[in-house]
Each structure stands twice: as structure tokens, then as C-alpha cells.
Amino acid sequence: MTLEFLLEPLQYDFMTRALLVSALVGTVCAVLSCYVILKGWSLMGDAVSHAVLPGVVISYLLGLPFVIGAFVFGLLSVSAIGFIQSRSRVKEDTVIGVVFTALFALGLVMISKVASEVHLSHILFGDVLGIGNSELWQTVIAGAIALVVTLLLRKDLLLYVFDPTHARSIGLNTGVLNYVLLTVLALTIVTALQTVGVILVVAMLITPGATAYLLTDKFSKMMWIAVACGIGSAVIGTYGSYFLDGATGACIVLVQSIFFLLAFVFAPKHGQIARRRQQMAEREDELGEGVGGGSGVAAAPRPVLVRVRATPSNRDGAASD
Amino acid sequence: MSQNTVIALDVQNVSVAYGGGRLSLRQANLEVRGGSVCGLVGMNGAGKSTLFKTVMGFLPPLRGTVQVFEQPVIRAQKAGLIAYVPQSEDVDWNFPVSVREVVMMGRQGKMNWLRRPSPADHKLVEGSLERVGMSAFVDRQIGELSGGQRKRAFLARALAQEGRLLLLDEPFGGVDVGTSEAIIELMGELRREGRSMLVSTHDLGTLETFCDEVALIADRTVLLYGPTDEVLTADNLAATFGGRSPLHAPPAQHPEARP
Numbered sequence: 144m145t146l147e148f149l150l151e152p153l154q155y156d157f158m159t160r161a162l163l164v165s166a167l168v169g170t171v172c173a174v175l176s177c178y179v180i181l182k183g184w185s186l187m188g189d190a191v192s193h194a195v196l197p198g199v200v201i202s203y204l205l206g207l208p209f210v211i212g213a214f215v216f217g218l219l220s221v222s223a224i225g226f227i228q229s230r231s232r233v234k235e236d237t238v239i240g241v242v243f244t245a246l247f248a249l250g251l252v253m254i255s256k257v258a259s260e261v262h263l264s265h266i267l268f269g270d271v272l273g274i275g276n277s278e279l280w281q282t283v284i285a286g287a288i289a290l291v292v293t294l295l296l297r298k299d300l301l302l303y304v305f306d307p308t309h310a311r312s313i314g315l316n317t318g319v320l321n322y323v324l325l326t327v328l329a330l331t332i333v334t335a336l337q338t339v340g341v342i343l344v345v346a347m348l349i350t351p352g353a354t355a356y357l358l359t360d361k362f363s364k365m366m367w368i369a370v371a372c373g374i375g376s377a378v379i380g381t382y383g384s385y386f387l388d389g390a391t392g393a394c395i396v397l398v399q400s401i402f403f404l405l406a407f408v409f410a411p412k413h414g415q416i417a418r419r420r421q422q423m424a425e426r427e428d429e430l431g432e433g434v435g436g437g438s439g440v441a442a443a444p445r446p447v448l449v450r451v452r453a454t455p456s457n458r459d460g461a462a463s464d
Numbered sequence: 465m466s467q468n469t470v471i472a473l474d475v476q477n478v479s480v481a482y483g484g485g486r487l488s489l490r491q492a493n494l495e496v497r498g499g500s501v502c503g504l505v506g507m508n509g510a511g512k513s514t515l516f517k518t519v520m521g522f523l524p525p526l527r528g529t530v531q532v533f534e535q536p537v538i539r540a541q542k543a544g545l546i547a548y549v550p551q552s553e554d555v556d557w558n559f560p561v562s563v564r565e566v567v568m569m570g571r572q573g574k575m576n577w578l579r580r581p582s583p584a585d586h587k588l589v590e591g592s593l594e595r596v597g598m599s600a601f602v603d604r605q606i607g608e609l610s611g612g613q614r615k616r617a618f619l620a621r622a623l624a625q626e627g628r629l630l631l632l633d634e635p636f637g638g639v640d641v642g643t644s645e646a647i648i649e650l651m652g653e654l655r656r657e658g659r660s661m662l663v664s665t666h667d668l669g670t671l672e673t674f675c676d677e678v679a680l681i682a683d684r685t686v687l688l689y690g691p692t693d694e695v696l697t698a699d700n701l702a703a704t705f706g707g708r709s710p711l712h713a714p715p716a717q718h719p720e721a722r723p
Contacts, residue, residue: 181559229483298579302569305559308550312520313573313625314542360605362560 152385161271164282165377165395168338168347171286173373174293175331176352177366178324182304185349186236187221187325190243192332192344194220196250199266199336200257209266210281210333217329220246247341269340269392271381278337286334289327300324301362338377339392347373350399357406357413372402470498471534472629472660473519475686478528480518488514491528492686494679496629496660498533501651502689503671504664506681506704512664515681516631519662520548532629540629544573547627549618551634557607563617564602567592570625592623596650612643619650630654632663636670648674671696680704 152158179188198216202209220242228238265273274282293300302310303320311317328348335344355368380395387394408415473496480489489511496502506512517523519530521537532540540546547570570592571585581589593599596616601609606617615635622630632651636644644667651661651674665671671678672692679689682704688695 181556295578298572301561302572305556305561306550306569308520308522308554309548309569309621311522312541312546312548312627312631313544313570314538315573356560360560361562362565365560 152382157272157274158381158385160274160279161381161391162378164274164279165271165338165381165391166374167283167286168335169351169373169375169377169395170370171290171331171334172344172347173351173369174290174366175327176348176350176373177355177362177369178293178300178304178352179328179348180352180356182324184328185345186239187224188328188332188348189345190224190239191217191220191329192336192341192348193243193250194246195329195332195336196247196266196341197253198250200250200253204257208277208281209336210285213333213336214285214329216246217332218326221325221329265340266336267340267342268390269336269338269343271338271391272384272389274337282334282337285330289330289334292323293327296320296323297366339395343392343396346396346399350396350403351376354399354403354406357403357410360412372399376402472496472498472500472532473502473662474529474531474534475515475519476529476531478518478525478530480514480523480525482523487526488523488684489518490683490685494686494689496662496677498628498660499655499658500676501655501661501663501674502677502679503675503692504662504679504681505668505671507706510681510704511684512681513633514684515686516633516662516664519631520546542573544625545628547622547625547630549615549622549630549632549635552611552614552638554633555606555614555618557614559606562603562605563593563598563609563620564589566606566617567620567624570621570623573625588624588626589620592620595623596620597646611638612640612646615639615643615647619647623654628659630659630661632661634664634666636665636667644670668696668701682706 179185195213195216198212198214198219199209200212202212205212223242224235224238227233227242228235231238233241299310299315299320300323303315303317303324307317310320331348332344335347339347351369351372352365354372355365358368359365376395376398380398381391383398384391384394406414411417473494475492475494478489478492479487481487492511492515494502494515504512504515514523518525519532519537521530521541530537533545535543535545537546567589568581568585571581571588572579575581575585590599593602596619598613598616598620601613601617606614609617619635635647639647648670651663654661655676663675675692677689678692678695680687680695680700680703687704688700
């Protein structure tokens with residue numbers, strides 16, 4: 144009885160499609176999220192995802208695949224951010240905020256003008272259960288390109304994120320790597336639009352990586368854990384949304400948030416419990432030193448410091464320089 | 465010695481600007497010979513890091529030329545000739561990489577397009593780690609190292625890269641006396657192998673122990689460079705540090721202003 148109930152969604156064609164698409168999207172986003180969180184580009188991801196909205200509307204009006212318009216506006220927002228930032232005194236996060244809200248607002252105005260004929264709300268919130276054939280293929284192709292490029296360049300991208308100066312000094316073209324990473328970011332966001340929508344895409348782009356970062360100190364493991372989180376949350380979220388009858392994107396993001404919360408509390412080394420235990424152990428160790436009890440390790444003899452009066456003659460001037 | 469006739473780094477009349485109109489480096493000249501160690505000394509903001517960035521090719525000169533082993537910087541970088549050891553503050557110590565992975569990054573420019581390390585790469589990495597005494601810590605995440613071990617890990621990366629010109633940015637920053645002695649000893653060995661080094665440092669006291677030459681940086685240019693004992697005079701240091709030498713007793717008369 145229960146099993147039948149649980150297997151019920153799988154007999155629908157749209158459900159299996161939705162599961163496969165969201166698993167692919169979860170994988171691509173998870174791989175990229177490892178780079179995004181280490182580079183500190185979370186806000187940039189949020190910005191690009193909002194800024195693609197006018198591109199989607201324009202593609203619709205021109206009868207083009209939505210992926211193309213979204214991708215163009217993603218790159219446009221990145222260039223605009225870079226351009227304004229290098230030519231003004233305004234800080235980067237401010238520039239990012241100004242640019243993406245402007246483009247997002249433009250998109251909303253456009254939607255309000257064309258909404259009577261078309262239904263673009265699935266771009267805002269995602270609609271993987273109702274994904275059409277054309278959108279399905281666009282998602283698969285964009286996702287595959289983003290995934291292949293990232294995996295092929297994964298070591299150079301990692302080196303660029305970790306130490307751009309060294310990357311440069313061994314002859315890697317860091318300018319190109321920077322743009323490759325931004326382009327793949329835009330492409331990944333486009334991939335995820337259909338599943339979780341403009342507003343929640345950024346969660347897919349940071350939460351799996353952030354969860355994995357709490358669980359390991361090795362980048363290769365981090366990527367596998369992030370991918371597991373990405374696929375797991377995509378499948379559980381999509382599946383769960385069948386019973387809730389909608390809000391698939393939000394369900395996926397909620398599952399991811401739960402994964403993150405679990406890692407935050409229970410991670411073996413960087414989780415709250417482990418950290419607290421570690422702190423207490425260290426404190427016990429140091430407090431125990433003075434007692435000289437049977438704790439085993441004898442405290443190192445402390446050097447005796449004698450207070451010396453500073454001579455006020457010649458040093459004061461040099462210190463102020 | 466043919467080593468000493470080679471010019472490892474040749475900075476000629478270089479002027480550089482960031483975005484704005486003001487120059488960050490004005491007509492700087494500097495020459496580091498093959499197999500010699502050149503110390504880079506000056507106050508914060510005097511232009512040391514700008515000079516470093518220019519030698520690394522991050523800032524293209526508006527005027528003048530930078531050549532490394534008689535080649536343009538980009539060509540020298542592609543050949544792996546320039547190795548860079550960053551300041552501790554410039555490294556994200558929480559980054560999920562191990563000591564071995566960091567040192568392997570020194571080999572990355574020479575691997576094939578899939579960046580798979582060869583057995584020779586592994587051997588060089590092991591050798592470099594052994595040389596700086598870090599073999600016991602290869603699998604540690606870099607944040608789990610002490611200040612001195614962190615420095616040595618990045619020195620091992622420069623060794624694994626087999627660079628011929630090493631750029632060391634504040635190698636003695638936040639390091640205890642024992643480690644800085646070990647670093648100086650290693651620099652001496654590398655120098656005897658014919659490698660050249662450009663070392664930016666605040667530590668004027670040790671300059672004479674490891675530098676063949678010193679370049680004084682002030683007011684966005686190279687004031688003076690030459691043999692250590694000739695350059696490190698009270699008057700020169702006074703001009704570099706704005707009126708008073710940090711090394712010598714205060715001069716009796718006012719130092720001469722430089723043109």
C-alpha cells in the first residue's frame with residue numbers, strides 16, 4: 144500500500160522527465176558551486192540569475208530559444224558590473240546590486256506588458272513538472288556544455304581561484320580563465336532557470352558547495368559531496384513536490400537548506416558540535432597545565448620576562464612612520 | 465662564471481599606472497644578475513608591490529620594458545622561468561587543498577592539457593618537499609600548518625616549478641627566527657645553483673646576510689640599486705624612509721633631498 148503510494152509519481156512520464164532534468168541541473172550547479180563559493184562570487188551568481196529576465200522575455204518576443212536571450216543578458220550584466228566598477232569609486236557589491244536590480248526591474252516591466260498573452264511566471268519560479276520538449280533540450284544542451292567545460296578545465300580553474308598570481312606566473316592566461324568561469328556561471332544559471340526559476344537559482348549555485356565545504360578539506364571530495372547533495376536534493380525535492388502539487392524549485396532549495404543545516408551542526412570537523420568539543424578539549428588541556436596533575440604532558444617551562452623601561456630617546460620618531 | 469653575465473631581470477625606465485591618471489611607478493630601473501639575490505626595500509605604498517606586479521606581467525608598462533632572461537615577461541612565464549612565493553596575507557588558508565596539491569601546482573604549467581601529473585612531476589614534488597623539510601606534512605590541509613611551515617610549503621612550490629627567477633614577497637613576515645634562518649640558508653643554496661631572487665622585505669636587519677644587491681624603493685620609483693654594502697648607508701636609508709634611517713643612529717645634519 145505505502146510502496147504503491149510512493150511509486151505512484153513514477154508512472155507519469157512528466158515526473159520521470161522532471162526527475163532526470165532536475166538531477167542534471169543539480170549536478171551542473173553543484174560542480175560550479177564549488178568554484179563559486181571558494182571564489183566568493185555568491186552575490187555575482189545572484190546578480191546574473193536576476194539579470195537574465197529581460198533576455199528571456201525578449202527571446203520569447205523574437206521567437207528564439209530562451210537560453211540564448213538569457214545567456215546574452217547574463218554576460219551583459221557581468222560586463223556592465225566590471226565596466227562600472229573599474230571606472231567609479233563605488234564598491235563592487237554596490238555595483239552588483241545596482242546593475243542586477245535594474246535589469247530585473249526591466250524584466251518585470253516587460254513581463255507586465257506581455258503577460259496577457261504569455262505565461263512567464265515559470266521563469267520566475269521554475270516549472271520543471273511542466274517542462275516542454277524544446278525547453279528540455281535547451282536545458283540539456285546548455286547544461287552539458289557547462290559541465291564539460293568546467294570538468295575539462297577544473298584544475299586550471301581551481302588554480303586560478305586559489306592563487307591567480309601563481310597561475311599567471313606559470314603562464315596561464317588568467318584573463319581568459321576569469322571569463323571562462325563567468326561564462327560557465329551564466330550558462331549554468333540558464334540551465335537551472337526552468338527548474339528552480341530566476342529567484343532561487345542562486346541557492347543551487349552556492350548551497351551544495353557550501354555544504355560540501357563544511358564536510359571536507361579536499362577539493363576533489365568536496366566536488367563529489369556537492370554533486371551528491373545536488374542530485375539528492377533535486378530528486379527528493381521534485382519527488383516531494385508531486386505530493387505537495389507544485390513549487391518544485393522551492394522544494395529542491397528547501398532540501399538543500401536542510402542538508403546545509405545538518406552539515407553546519409554535525410560535520411565531523413567543521414560542524415558546531417565538533418568545534419565546541421575541540422574548543423573544550425583545548426581549554427581543558429591548558430587549564431590542566433597549572434595543576435600539574437596526572438594529565439601526562441608536563442607544561443613547558445615558561446621563560447621569565449623582566450619588565451624593561453622603554454628609553455624615550457630615539458625610537459619614538461621612527462615608530463610613527 | 466658565465467652565470468653572472470646573464471641578466472635575470474632587466475627593468476628599464478618603466479612607468480606604470482592603474483586605472484587613474486597618476487603613475488604608480490615612475491621611470492623605474494632595476495637589474496638583477498643571474499645567480500644573485502636582490503633585496504627590495506621601502507615603505508608601504510612606496511611602489512614595491514607595484515614593481516612586483518609589473519614583473520609578473522599584471523600591469524603592462526606604459527613606457528619602458530621588462531625583460532626576464534632577455535625575453536618578454538609573458539614568454540618567460542610560459543617557459544616557467546618565474547616562480548612566485550606569495551605573502552602569507554594573500555593566501556586563503558581555509559582553501560581545501562593539501563600541501564602536496566599546492567606544491568604540485570608548481571608543475572601545472574608543464575603538464576599536458578588534461579593536467580595529469582607524470583611520475584617525474586611526482587618525484588620533483590617529493591624532492592622539493594624533502595628539501596624544505598616538509599615531507600611529514602604532505603597530506604595536511606594548508607591551514608593546519610604553523611606560520612613557518614606555510615612559508616616552506618610555498619617555497620617548495622617554487623622549487624618544484626624549477627623557476628630561475630624567484631620572486632619572494634615578504635618571506636620573513638610572521639615567521640620565527642629559526643624559520644627565517646632556514647629560509648635564508650635555503651636562499652643561499654638556491655643562489656649557489658645559479659638561481660636569481662628578488663625579495664621584498666621589511667626586515668632591514670638581515671638584509672646584509674643574504675642580499676648581494678639592494679634596491680631602495682621610494683616615491684613610486686627605484687631610488688637606487690647596487691651592491692648591498694654600498695647602498696645601505698645611513699643617508700640612503702634616510703632618503704628611502706623619509707628622513708631617518710631605521711638601521712643607523714639619527715644623522716647629525718639634515719639629509720640631502722634627492723632630485
